[in-house]
Amino acid sequence: MKKLIKIGAAVACLTTAVAATAPAYAEDVLYIPSLSYRTGPFAGGGTPNANGFADYFNMLNERDGGIGGVKIMLEECETGYSSKKGVECYESTKGKGALVYNPLSTGITLQLIPKAPVDKIPILSMGYGLSATAIGEKFPWTFNYPTTYWNQLSSILKYADSKGGLKGKKVGFIYLDVGYGKEPIPLLEILAKKMGFTITKYPVGVKEMQAQSSTWLKVRKDRPDWMIMWGWGAMNSTAVKEAAKIRFPLDRFIGNWWSGAHADMRPVGEAAKGYMAANFSGIGTSFPALQDVIKYVVDKGKSQVKSKDLVGDVLYNRGLFNAVVVAEAIRAAQKATGKKAITGADMRVGLETFKLTKERLKELGLEGFTAPIIASCKDHEGAGPVFIQQWDGKDWKRISDLIPPMNDIVRPLLEEAAAKYVADKPGWKTQTCK
Amino acid sequence: MFYRETGQFKTSYEADSAVFPILQDRIGIMIMLVIAFVAVPLLGNDFFLNTMMIPFLIFTLAAIGLNILTGYTGQISLGSGAFMGVGAYACYKMATFFPEVNLIVLVLVSGFFSAIVGMFFGLPSLRIKGFYLVVTTLAAQFFLTWSFNHIGWLYNYNDSGAIDNLPRKLFNIWISGPNASPVTNYLVVLCIVLVMTWIASNLVRGRIGRSWMMIRDMDIAAELMGVRPLYAKLSAFAVSSFYCGVAGAMMVFFWLGSAEVESFDENQSFLILFMVILGGLGSIMGSYMGAAFIVILPVLLRAAPEFFGLSVNPTNMEHYSTMIIGALIIFFLIVEPHGLARLWQIAKEKLRTWPFPYS
Numbered sequence: 001m002k003k004l005i006k007i008g009a010a011v012a013c014l015t016t017a018v019a020a021t022a023p024a025y026a027e028d029v030l031y032i033p034s035l036s037y038r039t040g041p042f043a044g045g046g047t048p049n050a051n052g053f054a055d056y057f058n059m060l061n062e063r064d065g066g067i068g069g070v071k072i073m074l075e076e077c078e079t080g081y082s083s084k085k086g087v088e089c090y091e092s093t094k095g096k097g098a099l100v101y102n103p104l105s106t107g108i109t110l111q112l113i114p115k116a117p118v119d120k121i122p123i124l125s126m127g128y129g130l131s132a133t134a135i136g137e138k139f140p141w142t143f144n145y146p147t148t149y150w151n152q153l154s155s156i157l158k159y160a161d162s163k164g165g166l167k168g169k170k171v172g173f174i175y176l177d178v179g180y181g182k183e184p185i186p187l188l189e190i191l192a193k194k195m196g197f198t199i200t201k202y203p204v205g206v207k208e209m210q211a212q213s214s215t216w217l218k219v220r221k222d223r224p225d226w227m228i229m230w231g232w233g234a235m236n237s238t239a240v241k242e243a244a245k246i247r248f249p250l251d252r253f254i255g256n257w258w259s260g261a262h263a264d265m266r267p268v269g270e271a272a273k274g275y276m277a278a279n280f281s282g283i284g285t286s287f288p289a290l291q292d293v294i295k296y297v298v299d300k301g302k303s304q305v306k307s308k309d310l311v312g313d314v315l316y317n318r319g320l321f322n323a324v325v326v327a328e329a330i331r332a333a334q335k336a337t338g339k340k341a342i343t344g345a346d347m348r349v350g351l352e353t354f355k356l357t358k359e360r361l362k363e364l365g366l367e368g369f370t371a372p373i374i375a376s377c378k379d380h381e382g383a384g385p386v387f388i389q390q391w392d393g394k395d396w397k398r399i400s401d402l403i404p405p406m407n408d409i410v411r412p413l414l415e416e417a418a419a420k421y422v423a424d425k426p427g428w429k430t431q432t433c434k
Numbered sequence: 435m436f437y438r439e440t441g442q443f444k445t446s447y448e449a450d451s452a453v454f455p456i457l458q459d460r461i462g463i464m465i466m467l468v469i470a471f472v473a474v475p476l477l478g479n480d481f482f483l484n485t486m487m488i489p490f491l492i493f494t495l496a497a498i499g500l501n502i503l504t505g506y507t508g509q510i511s512l513g514s515g516a517f518m519g520v521g522a523y524a525c526y527k528m529a530t531f532f533p534e535v536n537l538i539v540l541v542l543v544s545g546f547f548s549a550i551v552g553m554f555f556g557l558p559s560l561r562i563k564g565f566y567l568v569v570t571t572l573a574a575q576f577f578l579t580w581s582f583n584h585i586g587w588l589y590n591y592n593d594s595g596a597i598d599n600l601p602r603k604l605f606n607i608w609i610s611g612p613n614a615s616p617v618t619n620y621l622v623v624l625c626i627v628l629v630m631t632w633i634a635s636n637l638v639r640g641r642i643g644r645s646w647m648m649i650r651d652m653d654i655a656a657e658l659m660g661v662r663p664l665y666a667k668l669s670a671f672a673v674s675s676f677y678c679g680v681a682g683a684m685m686v687f688f689w690l691g692s693a694e695v696e697s698f699d700e701n702q703s704f705l706i707l708f709m710v711i712l713g714g715l716g717s718i719m720g721s722y723m724g725a726a727f728i729v730i731l732p733v734l735l736r737a738a739p740e741f742f743g744l745s746v747n748p749t750n751m752e753h754y755s756t757m758i759i760g761a762l763i764i765f766f767l768i769v770e771p772h773g774l775a776r777l778w779q780i781a782k783e784k785l786r787t788w789p790f791p792y793s
Contacts, residue, residue, distance in 0.1 A: 038749040078736075078748040083697065087690060088485040088733060095480070110596050110692045114612035130594055177583065179595030179694055186593070206696075417593055424530055424590075427601050427613060 030072045033093035035103045040080035042233045044263045051305045052319025055297045062296040068334045083107040099347040116141035121344035126322045132417035134381035140431040146384030151405035153184045155386045167196040172224035177203035181230045209235040216242040229255040236264035240272045250274035262313040265391045273393040278386040281321040285312035288365030328354040377433035383407040437785040475617045483616040488689045490729045491627045497709040497721035499677025505715035507670035508650030513571040514678045515702030516578035520548040521679025522686040526597040537602040541683045548679020549672040556671025582695045598692035610687045619688040714773025723774035
């Protein structure tokens with residue numbers, strides 16, 4: 001019986017502990033939750049991204065004492081790429097004065113989109129999430145700088161077109177058979193008509209990610225002129241391996257920006273030579289800001305990266321770029337409101353007004369790292385360009401200039417999609433832009 | 435001492451066959467109901483409600499559903515995740531077709547769609563048993579999730595391929611959608627789960643429940659005594675899928691807010707099966723215990739270090755939590771293979787004689 005009482009008391013303690021409200025942080029802190037995933041099947045992509053995101057903020061704290069004199073407090077919450085745990089993380093952190101959420105998962109983003117206007121905390125889904133959220137009038141609280149999946153696809157097709165023309169060619173589209181992979185298909189079909197090529201689709205189920213030989217046998221039979229891939233996690237390296245096995249010319253094989261990481265290609269090595277992928281953030285550590293990260297954070301042992309060589313990886317730099325955008329938006333919000341410690345609502349204003357110009361990028365020590373982003377109320381994506389990078393057997397090398405998307409075709413489609421999303425939701429709050 | 439039934443005489447058959455024949459049990463249930471209806475909504479914050487109480491109740495309902503099939507009728511199923519999905523997608527489609535109909539009605543009606551699908555996939559159970567039935571229900575699981583992924587009509591051709599909850603009001607209060615407060619969601623879920631628990635407990639004590647248990651214990655004997663396996667098995671599949679379907683619809687509309695196919699994959703089915711086995715096969719109360727163990731404990735474990743002022747890397751905490759839960763599952767199954775419900779029963783028997791045990 002004593003034992004029972006003890007157990008009961010312990011359980012009661014724990015329950016009240018969780019029920020007790022989370023402590024609010026002192027006013028002078030910029031609190032940013034980082035929904036990361038360092039465990040689970042997609043940890044290979046989640047870990048470098050989370051490292052880059054965290055290290056940049058740590059660097060700002062160490063070098064400049066935070067932003068505008070206010071320290072940044074970053075808290076990681078492990079989601080394991082699961083939507084349920086993502087919601088759990090959201091609920092446990094939103095009360096602490098969270099400024100912005102970067103879920104790094106389309107599934108979690110979809111769940112947070114309707115919650116954002118209610119809790120007044122914006123979402124920045126950088127290069128993932130719902131493409132339609134680019135329409136600022138319909139989605140005041142969601143942002144996806146620098147560009148959407150749909151615009152990216154148009155850039156990739158433009159690149160392929162510039163290498164010998166797409167008219168009358170066959171394009172194969174291999175994709176992860178979930179919402180993320182299927183999303184660009186409507187645009188692909190429209191562009192196929194416009195640009196005069198035919199498409200063949202090769203879905204790869206989540207369970208077949210690492211067993212794609214039958215898919216590639218089909219590719220060998222169909223002999224497409226180009227292959228485009230929308231993959232993530234273990235699917236990428238497997239696809240490239242299989243493509244090399246059937247001797248598909250890898251310099252005719254382009255992945256999207258989630259299919260071109262160091263972590264994907266290192267295990268394939270020399271065999272992947274020639275494979276290309278889109279990207280929007282710089283590669284390597286040659287930028288002064290990256291050097292500062294190494295100096296102030298990595299060398300001092302304050303980073304979670306396993307080795308210094310991993311700094312500057314594609315996904316590390318993308319996480320860092322995400323942090324740069326957040327930091328710039330915080331600065332813009334501080335300027336617009338005159339407050340030092342801002343709220344989620346102020347942050348939204350910041351995300352609509354920051355200007356990451358060429359000059360500003362140079363000031364930040366990121367010259368040439370990425371294309372400029374000019375935020376606006378109407379356009380929550382910026383329709384930024386991407387560049388193409390190629391794997392040389394050991395490292396990714398940038399091989400093209402920045403390729404602007406076909407925004408004139410994509411934008412109306414995005415408007416349509418946004419209107420459809422809002423249509424069946426009574427009480428959805430939109431905004432009007434000047 | 436406290437838990438003694440001496441002096442509690444039953445003077446009618448009703449009293450003798452009551453669900454809770456002992457006075458202390460009835461008081462205990464009353465206290466729990468007061469806590470659930472008054473204390474939790476008043477004291478619980480969003481985090482507690484949204485990540486612990488609401489999922490706990492929803493999974494309890496799914497576990498009761500599977501328990502009816504596996505625990506009471508003895509038909510092992512690995513398709514409960516997909517049946518939850520049928521309910522969720524049916525509710526989503528109906529909510530778009532009939533925007534003016536009360537959402538709670540739609541949630542309950544979506545259970546019927548799930549029941550029909552469940553009955554269809556339950557047909558093989560008339561011929562095969564045990565592991566072979568597991569395989570056919572697994573086939574249902576794969577077929578249904580494939581459909582959710584590839585039939586665009588089911589998710590209204592959304593670009594994201596996901597279904598999302600549609601904001602709806604009841605008596606001018608938001609009960610679903612982002613404007614609904616977690617307390618409202620919690621109370622709606624609580625009411626549905628309690629009513630359905632009450633129905634389930636009566637079902638399993640009635641004629642139909644007895645015929646399920648006869649099929650479970652020895653189907654040939656049951657058949658010889660006049661239980662028709664066709665009706666017994668298919669009704670079990672229907673009721674079980676109904677419960678899972680309602681749980682799935684509630685999951686999307688009152689908890690998650692949107693769901694992709696992955697929310698209904700075979701992992702979900704395994705999870706529900708674990709709840710049933712861990713809680714206790716053939717026990718309604720066990721379903722509550724199993725769901726609490728699988729849903730609430732990991733969240734508590736992850737929140738524990740912060741509460742005690744320790745700073746543990748969240749990644750490591752994730753690993754610790756997996757390890758601790760795994761070890762606890764093994765521990766409980768070794769200590770009591772019949773589940774937590776049986777442990778509670780043993781504890782109750784010990785309490786009756788405490789502090790002077792006579793054996």
